[in-house]
Amino acid sequence: MEHVIWVDGRLHGPDDRVLTAVDHGVTVGDGVFETCAVYGGRAFALTRHLARLERSAQGLGLPPLPVDAIRAAVDETLAAAGPDAGRLRITVTGGPGPMGSHRAAPDTQRPTVVVVAGPAARAETSRAVRVPWVRNERSAVAGLKTTSYAENVVALARAYAAGADEALLANTRGDLCEGTGSNVFVEVGGELLTPALATGCLAGITRELLLEWGADAGLPVREATADELPWTVLDEVAAGRAHLTLSGSIRNVSPLVRLDDVDLAPGPLSLEAQRLFQARVADDVDP
Template identity: 65%
Template sequence: MSIVIWSDGRLHSPDAPLVAGIDHGLTVGDGVFETLGVRRGQPFALTRHLRRLRTSALGLGLGEPDEQLVRDGVAVAMAAAGPDAGRVRITVTGGAGPLGSGRFEPDDQRQTVVVLVGPGAPTPLARVVRVPWVRNERSAVAGLKTTSYAENVVALAAATRRGADEAILANTLGLLCEGTGSNVVVERDGELLTPPLTSGCLAGITRELLLEWAPEAGIAAREADLPYAVLDDVLAGTAQLAVTGSVRNVSPVVALDEVEVEPGEVSLAARAAFDARADDQVDP
């Protein structure tokens, strides 16, 4: 399917010019975004994603996005996309701004809001690699989902060149943090462990739901600080790994650093439980 684009109250063709050359999201990456999966023809967990969009915008110093405007844009774009839609992306920037890093005050901004709907499918299994770069857990934008994504582009490109679909990063303290576009879950001794938000990782919606839903399905899951070296245990077979994301959902890892590894039984059970619950609750 082709990508459906909504902005400024109407639909646009994929090649239509939408953003001014002085849009602050374009010149300095001054913007935030959300990516949603699609379940039963509806954007999954839209309310939670809009809550995080607001948190990211305010954390970045942007004005609060117009939630109803975004919801309307999503509804129009989804209706135009039809049944093949698999992914929704919502982008909000500060709009036109100065050429430097300075920005207009929130009350003086005219935000740019763009909704894209396109193809996308869950990734049932994942292949990941370690990369030499780290997340800065003390960054001014740690935990915010901003459009300043160049670090992720570089790390994911390095992973792709090695035949993987995700790169796993440590933070500056040498603790396991996250992937370029996913959260990380370690399976050990029958339970699922994921780094806390203090590690600098994004507060992923799938991660959040997994922590809520797994115990209800009889699966132990909790936050825990984990050394980056825990990935050596995955290679040794004494731990297993999974990654979570809004389009991939829960993906047990079957290769780490180009070495085949076994997916964990608990991770596989968590994937099945998550999929069943998500089909029942499109906007949990």
């Protein structure tokens, strides 16, 4: 299917020119975004995604978001996309602005809202590589889902060149942090542990739901405490003494079957978490 695009109150074709060359999202990556899975023509967990979009916009210093208008744009976009849509992206940028990093005066800012629907491919399992770059947990944008994605592009290119589909990153303190577009869960000691938000990882919606739904189902899943998941825990994964699972809006819950050049078997808790998540997704499209 072709992408269906909504900008400035109306739908556009995939070849339409819809952004000015001085949009701050283009010139300096001044923007925030959300990606939702789409099931049966509806965006999954849209309320949670919009709440995180608002938090990211506030953290970046953008004006308050027109959430009701964005919801209406999502409905219009998905209606036009039809049943083949599997992914929805909502992007809000700083809008037209100076060529430098500073923004236009607050009373003149006109943020740009872009909604795009398109296809998505999901894999039951994932393959990842360790990369040498780190997340800065003390960054001004740590934990925000911004359009400044160059670090992720470089890291993911390294992963794809190695035959993987995700790259894993530590933070500056040597903690396991996250993937370029996923959160991580380590199956170790009879539990599923995910790095705490203090490591600088994104507060993923799938991560959040798995923690909630896992607790409801009696699955031993929780946030790790400080220093409980050092970067070196991946050596345990590579040796088969621990297991790793990735979570994300398109992946859902996806056990790792290869780390660097080592083939791995998914762990039993990882597989149970995957089954649980898929079952709960089918119950409620906006949990």
